[in-house]
Amino acid sequence: MMDRMNMKRIAAEHAAGFIQNGMKVGLGTGSTAYYAIVTIGERVRSGLSIEAVATSQASEQLARELGIPLVPIEQARQLDITIDGADELDDRLRLIKGGGGALLREKMTAYNSKRLIIIADESKRVPRLGGFPLPVEVVTFAKEWTVRSLEALGADVKLRLDSQGDLYSTDNGNYIADCSFGVIDAPDELARELQRIPGVVEHGLFISMADMAVIGCSDGSIQTLTRSS
Numbered sequence: 001m002m003d004r005m006n007m008k009r010i011a012a013e014h015a016a017g018f019i020q021n022g023m024k025v026g027l028g029t030g031s032t033a034y035y036a037i038v039t040i041g042e043r044v045r046s047g048l049s050i051e052a053v054a055t056s057q058a059s060e061q062l063a064r065e066l067g068i069p070l071v072p073i074e075q076a077r078q079l080d081i082t083i084d085g086a087d088e089l090d091d092r093l094r095l096i097k098g099g100g101g102a103l104l105r106e107k108m109t110a111y112n113s114k115r116l117i118i119i120a121d122e123s124k125r126v127p128r129l130g131g132f133p134l135p136v137e138v139v140t141f142a143k144e145w146t147v148r149s150l151e152a153l154g155a156d157v158k159l160r161l162d163s164q165g166d167l168y169s170t171d172n173g174n175y176i177a178d179c180s181f182g183v184i185d186a187p188d189e190l191a192r193e194l195q196r197i198p199g200v201v202e203h204g205l206f207i208s209m210a211d212m213a214v215i216g217c218s219d220g221s222i223q224t225l226t227r228s229s
Ligand SMILES: O=C(CO)[C@H](O)[C@H](O)COP(=O)(O)O
Pocket: 028, 029, 030, 031, 032, 033, 084, 085, 086, 087, 096, 097, 098, 099, 100, 101, 102, 103, 106
């Protein structure tokens, strides 16, 4: 039986195979995206010609170390493909993302890509979203108001802390509110409600964004899911 890290690795390696010469590529964030970036780096060293945009400072740094050519964000136009991880995904390829705190840049990158391919180990696939607390990026100003508005939607809210016990700051200088809703019955509706709260910069529900999920399974096989609508 394969462990989770190897499931992530095989999913990432498989998805990296979708990248072709000349493509503009979005690089995701997290431990699964790490394997994708490493594989892309190997392909670049073997002659693959691409330009990339990273979804976090950590992924940008890794890409730079591996010699993957990066486009300054001001010059980035539409990307061909983004490969990124997820914290949860359902059968309709609705996602919870943001466990690594990069959800805003991840969503912007996905939105500006022709294709979003999600890579994950099989534990991320769930019948219904909500087991993983939904990350919501909030502005620092009057965070208590925003937290109360999130609680009013039924969430148990915890502002994320960093390893020093201070409030975690995203790459954009905002906070992350981790919102436990329990099972999310209507993710599309919740996404709309969250968008209406002033103080919410972005939330980690990715609806109608992923085109395909590549899932590494414990028996060493790869499952692919594609979005039908
Ligand atoms: O959304 C993310 C970061 O903001 C990650 O893609 C998500 O947290 C999955 O991470 P991992 O691949 O380490 O399990």
